[in-house]
Amino acid sequence: MLDPVEIRRIVEARDAQVENDFGKDAQLAAIRQARGFLGDRLIRVAPVHRILDPEAGPLIAVRLHILTRKTLGGLHTDLQARVLDATGTPIDGLYAAGEAAGFGGGGMHGFNSLEGTFLGGCLFSGRVAGRAAAAAV
Ligand SMILES: Cc1cc2nc3c(=O)[nH]c(=O)nc-3n(C[C@H](O)[C@H](O)[C@H](O)COP(=O)(O)OP(=O)(O)OC[C@H]3O[C@@H](n4cnc5c(N)ncnc54)[C@H](O)[C@@H]3O)c2cc1C
Incomplete structure (x- = not known):
């Protein structure tokens, strides 16, 4: 209370x-x-x-729910959206895109977290991951 x-x-x-x-x-x-x-x-x-x-005024009370707007860290990926292990080697069959890859797509869209640059990178890295995964099977 x-x-x-x-x-x-x-x-x-x-x-x-x-x-x-x-x-x-x-x-x-x-x-x-x-x-x-x-x-x-x-x-x-x-x-x-x-x-x-x-x-x-008037004053109002607002209940806040905290969410993540942008992650500046995430799974380390290469430019084919393959997840890399600690040695930098791709983990077979594992891909990451969007926020899960950090910087709204693993930095594929640039490493600056400028306003408006995340959604495009998420979509782009999703497409890259999808294509790479499809090519691998
Ligand atoms: C308030 C706000 C404002 C923003 N403004 C901008 C902006 O102006 N411009 C811009 O470029 N970016 C903006 N962003 C960032 C952008 O919206 C995100 O980077 C982007 O939407 C992330 O997309 P994503 O698909 O990687 O992740 P998300 O959109 O988070 O998608 C992840 C999905 O996975 C689902 N999920 C989670 N766990 C599980 C599970 N265990 N099983 C199944 N599903 C699961 C979730 O429900 C969710 O649907 C903003 C973000 C916020 C929060």
């Missing part, structure tokens, strides 16, 4: 940081930094404000 008194204490402490020019709140610093990027400022990151600012 949530403790309303403790929640209020945390929120008020955080709001005090909004007014503090020398504040070191990591989340507020991250918000300010994100808004330096035009794309985030326009559509994704709201300006820093006090949570208890009446203008920003």
Whole structure:
């Protein structure tokens, strides 16, 4: 169960940081930094404000369910989507694609985790894995 008194204490402490020019709140610093990027400022990151600012209300409670958005690690594969063992040797009959291969396709689509570059790599590596598996049988 949530403790309303403790929640209020945390929120008020955080709001005090909004007014503090020398504040070191990591989340507020991250918000300010994100808004330096035009794309985030326009559509994704709201300006820093006090949570208890009446203008920003009403407050709502949200139950969060944590999920993985991107994996930056996974099974090590080659460019035929074959899974490699610790020595770098393909494991017979084992293929991996998409997030399971890490970087949205084992890096076939590039090693940078740039926005929007995962889905294409997942689809592409899936096609590569399918073709390689079909060719092997
Ligand atoms: C919120 C969010 C936003 C995103 N935005 C973008 C974006 O803008 N651009 C972009 O390129 N990428 C984006 N991504 C990443 C992209 O969606 C994923 O990289 C991609 O969908 C992964 O595809 P996948 O087929 O590898 O894995 P998944 O889509 O996770 O598919 C794995 C499947 O395996 C199933 N499964 C799991 N375990 C088992 C089991 N034991 N037996 C049978 N089935 C099983 C699961 O149910 C699931 O259907 C985003 C991801 C999230 C979560």
